[in-house]
Amino acid sequence: MKSIDLIDISSCCGTKTETKQYSSNGFHKKLPVAIIGAGSIGLAAAAHLAEKEEDFIVLEAGSRVGSNILKWGHVRLFSPWQYNIDKVAKKLLEKRSWVSPPSEQLPLGKEIVENYLEHLSKLPEISPNILLNTTVVSISKRSTDKMKTANRDQEPFVLYIDQQGETKRIEAKAVIDATGTWLQPNPINADSIWTKEEKDLNQNIYYGIPDVAGKDREKYISKRVAVVGGGHSAINTILELSQLGEQVEIYWIMRKKKVEDAYGGEEKDALQARGELGSRIHQIVDTDKVKVFTPFHIQQLNKTKNGIEITGELNGQEFTLQGIDEIIANTGTRPDFSLLREIRLSIDSSTESVEALAPLIDPNLHSCGTVRPHGEEILRQPEKNFYMVGMKSYGRAPTFLMATGYEQVRSIVAYLTGDIDSSKRVELELPETGVCTVNTALQSAKSCCS
Numbered sequence: 001m002k003s004i005d006l007i008d009i010s011s012c013c014g015t016k017t018e019t020k021q022y023s024s025n026g027f028h029k030k031l032p033v034a035i036i037g038a039g040s041i042g043l044a045a046a047a048h049l050a051e052k053e054e055d056f057i058v059l060e061a062g063s064r065v066g067s068n069i070l071k072w073g074h075v076r077l078f079s080p081w082q083y084n085i086d087k088v089a090k091k092l093l094e095k096r097s098w099v100s101p102p103s104e105q106l107p108l109g110k111e112i113v114e115n116y117l118e119h120l121s122k123l124p125e126i127s128p129n130i131l132l133n134t135t136v137v138s139i140s141k142r143s144t145d146k147m148k149t150a151n152r153d154q155e156p157f158v159l160y161i162d163q164q165g166e167t168k169r170i171e172a173k174a175v176i177d178a179t180g181t182w183l184q185p186n187p188i189n190a191d192s193i194w195t196k197e198e199k200d201l202n203q204n205i206y207y208g209i210p211d212v213a214g215k216d217r218e219k220y221i222s223k224r225v226a227v228v229g230g231g232h233s234a235i236n237t238i239l240e241l242s243q244l245g246e247q248v249e250i251y252w253i254m255r256k257k258k259v260e261d262a263y264g265g266e267e268k269d270a271l272q273a274r275g276e277l278g279s280r281i282h283q284i285v286d287t288d289k290v291k292v293f294t295p296f297h298i299q300q301l302n303k304t305k306n307g308i309e310i311t312g313e314l315n316g317q318e319f320t321l322q323g324i325d326e327i328i329a330n331t332g333t334r335p336d337f338s339l340l341r342e343i344r345l346s347i348d349s350s351t352e353s354v355e356a357l358a359p360l361i362d363p364n365l366h367s368c369g370t371v372r373p374h375g376e377e378i379l380r381q382p383e384k385n386f387y388m389v390g391m392k393s394y395g396r397a398p399t400f401l402m403a404t405g406y407e408q409v410r411s412i413v414a415y416l417t418g419d420i421d422s423s424k425r426v427e428l429e430l431p432e433t434g435v436c437t438v439n440t441a442l443q444s445a446k447s448c449c450s
């Protein structure tokens, strides 16, 4: 059997560590912190660790940093630059004569990558520590399975990575999982089960926000397109499709009780552009440019010679929508726990978020898009020095903002580097969504919105 070598990070990544040489006594201090994912939150963690002169390594599956964001790079963000740049990252960048984009401007997704993340990743204190095209497949504690408690905290983490089909191992003293959720879309089936018929329709179902004004235009011209989902992604998709005017027929399928529930805070939203998304879709629906089906629970899909049939329950009655050419699925995303099978986790049973975070973000309890900022203490897992951050920390809940993630990693890095006071401070104020209706029946069990 081929053995899997430990990667000597000192040779590839410019850290001061020499992983092969450490004995089991106290070698934790010398090992790096491993950050998984070079999205906005993973790279912010890197900036904070670099500022503290702490060894770290960033492992990124894609061939570029921000590779998930590039998949929706044509979409304009609803939060302006001032909320999208981490403070420490900005400080490090400005030392190298980088000029911050205008704080009030709304960037496209790809501008977040090209005008910010790529510059950050090229800083001399960060660049040598990034491994691209490197997928983390599994994480464990060295020679210790999940059941074993004795000496567990003293053992380093071992990350199994895939680089072009080759498996290698890296040891780390702490792990920050910032892998997001974008690569794991939910199905459109209302029972949330991936059926064979849905998988077989993969040529006609797009999961995400297609670039309708650009490379995906031809696919949707003269088509009957069903958009499934009631959140911001679905709204973005419909707004893009509506630019094709009469050349496209749009059908909007949602599980919400009424379409008005999708509009959000509109003019009450402290993020003007997020409020405007709601107002613009409200206008389009009012002018009948979009045919709305809600609450519609999809149960079955059939491909016929006249197009796709979508069958389910509309307002409690059996209903079939016929003759659909293309479906765009915006039904949310879910975290991937497969790489964490050997890690002791505490995950909320409904949101699949970090457990202690759930009362702040669970849409069953409240509709606040605004989440109280939180840090290391809330994000702490039973596995010492292991953290899920960013979009992944929210599990299936859709309300994550980059600014929240920057505060998460600021606090975690403070904790890991021994600044406990700073880790406990909250150094962030978030913009309100303008909607915050609390489900009082459940409020006594858990509290939110404070």
Ligand SMILES: Cc1cc2nc3c(=O)[nH]c(=O)nc-3n(C[C@H](O)[C@H](O)[C@H](O)COP(=O)(O)OP(=O)(O)OC[C@H]3O[C@@H](n4cnc5c(N)ncnc54)[C@H](O)[C@@H]3O)c2cc1C
Pocket: 036, 037, 038, 039, 040, 041, 042, 059, 060, 061, 062, 065, 066, 067, 068, 069, 072, 075, 076, 077, 078, 079, 083, 134, 135, 136, 137, 178, 179, 180, 181, 182, 183, 209, 233, 339, 389, 390, 391, 392, 400, 401, 402, 403, 405
């Ligand atoms: C369309 C859209 C618009 C949004 N608009 C806003 C907005 O206006 N304002 C705002 O604050 N937030 C917005 N968000 C929410 C959120 O801030 C972003 O999704 C943000 O990119 C999340 O950052 P992240 O670092 O947690 O995850 P991601 O950006 O998804 O990064 C995760 C990274 O991990 C890598 N990865 C995944 N698995 C592995 C693995 N096993 N091994 C190694 N690497 C791996 C991926 O390749 C990726 O680069 C928006 C989200 C979407 C989808």
